[in-house]
Amino acid sequence: MAPDTGTSKFPFVEAEKLKSAAVVCHRNADADAYLSAYAISKLIGDLAPGCQVLVATPGGVTTLTKKLSASFPHRTVEDSDDDFDLYVAVDVGDEELLGSWKDKFRGSRGVKVLVDHHPLREGAAYDRVIVDEGATSAAEVVFALYHELEVEVRRDAAQALLEGIMFDSSHLAIASPGGLRAVVELMDSGADVVLARRELRSEPDYGEVLAKLKGAQRLKIRKAGDWVVATSLVGSFQAHVARSLIYLGADLAIVAGESEGETRVSMRSTQRLLDRTQVQLGTMVAGEMSKRLGGRGGGHATAASYSTAVGEQEALEATLKRAGELLGDLKEVD
Ligand SMILES: [Mn+2]
Known part of the structure; x- marks a missing residue:
């Protein structure tokens, strides 16, 4: 069960004690996973300014994600030997998709949090779970988290979340009502939908x-x-x-x-x-x-x-x- 960390709100570790965090995407991270991880990292940075955050992309990233990481640069690793105070798995669905991080999670002293829009699997080793199966993207779940914690979404995180939502909703064609509401608020926070369309366009592979x-x-x-x-x-x-x-x-x-x-x-x-x-x-x-x-x-x-x-x-x-x-x-x- 959840270790007693003295706090019931994300990131579930007291800010002063939170020194290191890894935000872990699913294997071959797609745009929703990477951009959600990027925005979660910014959120952790706002909540615990002393925390070093890295994004983990087990097995690398898709071609589009690679392109997007130039617009949304972040310290990124595939594997790590370090242990972290906090692990946030994002958009993973099946725990197997954590790759080498799956065993790391099980062996770690850190707090393990899942932020996802895929159904939660039984037996998964998370201490805290933030899952909304009604969301069309993990980015929407991250946006809701900002909202709940009353943290202002800054322009770069807003742009990342808008692009995550658009990527997972076929450019909003299948977006949920919550997703569409998030899009409007993200635009109010400075996200640019025309830029998002351009950035999400990938070169033919x-x-x-x-x-x-x-x-x-x-x-x-x-x-x-x-x-x-x-x-x-x-x-x-x-x-x-x-x-x-x-x-x-x-x-x-x-x-x-x-x-x-x-x-x-x-x-x-x-x-x-x-x-x-x-x-x-x-x-x-x-x-x-x-x-x-x-x-x-x-x-x-x-x-x-x-x-x-x-x-x-x-x-x-x-x-x-x-x-x-x-x-x-x-x-x-x-
Ligand atoms: Mn997704």
């Missing part, structure tokens, strides 16, 4: 473009009643390919691929499919499949993934079978 086009080339179409299910096999960028297949018009996209002895299956569905069928990909497909095949997985209602040791073909077939159980018999379309 040749590997990603190739994966998406190959994914389209290898596309298989099935129907379950009126639902269109698209599947494909690619060695990398499975999530990007699945999202592209949704843009092309599929209701459900399942994309599998093997690399480094592991099969990764990513899936996306439309909001329409979720609304009409109540099929939650994170729990009902990815979570369920990782139980059936061995592995780990989870995610959101319309975006989820799992990894497993079985081959890509077997994983894809098994996932399709699961889709059939939930949506009705699948028929191949020529």
Whole structure:
């Protein structure tokens, strides 16, 4: 349970005793994770000016995050041998995504806090949890924290949070009401939405473009009643390919691929499919499949993934079978 730190508010350590903190993103940190971590670091700096904060990005960052880190520079490490007074895990979802930091958390004397918009997993080793599953981004949760603590959001943190929200909400298209309210307040704090759009634009990544086009080339179409299910096999960028297949018009996209002895299956569905069928990909497909095949997985209602040791073909077939159980018999379309 939570160590008695004498304070019930974030960061849950008295300011005078808080000398070192690590804000830990999920593996391969995306824009929401990194920018939320950046804003949390600023918040800790405001609350405990004597604290040295670093951002940890286990396994590195995405190409876009790398670009963003030039606009939002912060001392960043992948691993560390140090122990910290405070650990804040942000946007992580599955604890496995903490990489080398997972064991570090378990062995540490420091206070461990989770700030997230993914559902909390049972058995996770946090002392304090700040989770809002209704938020479309971790950045919204961080913004709410500033609000609750009555700390003024300074312009650079406001810009970071705005970009985190926009990144995780398809440029606000799927933003929650709380997310939209946060955006207005962040603009009042000096965040610039035109700048945010420009900064979030990424250079095309040749590997990603190739994966998406190959994914389209290898596309298989099935129907379950009126639902269109698209599947494909690619060695990398499975999530990007699945999202592209949704843009092309599929209701459900399942994309599998093997690399480094592991099969990764990513899936996306439309909001329409979720609304009409109540099929939650994170729990009902990815979570369920990782139980059936061995592995780990989870995610959101319309975006989820799992990894497993079985081959890509077997994983894809098994996932399709699961889709059939939930949506009705699948028929191949020529
Ligand atoms: Mn996120």
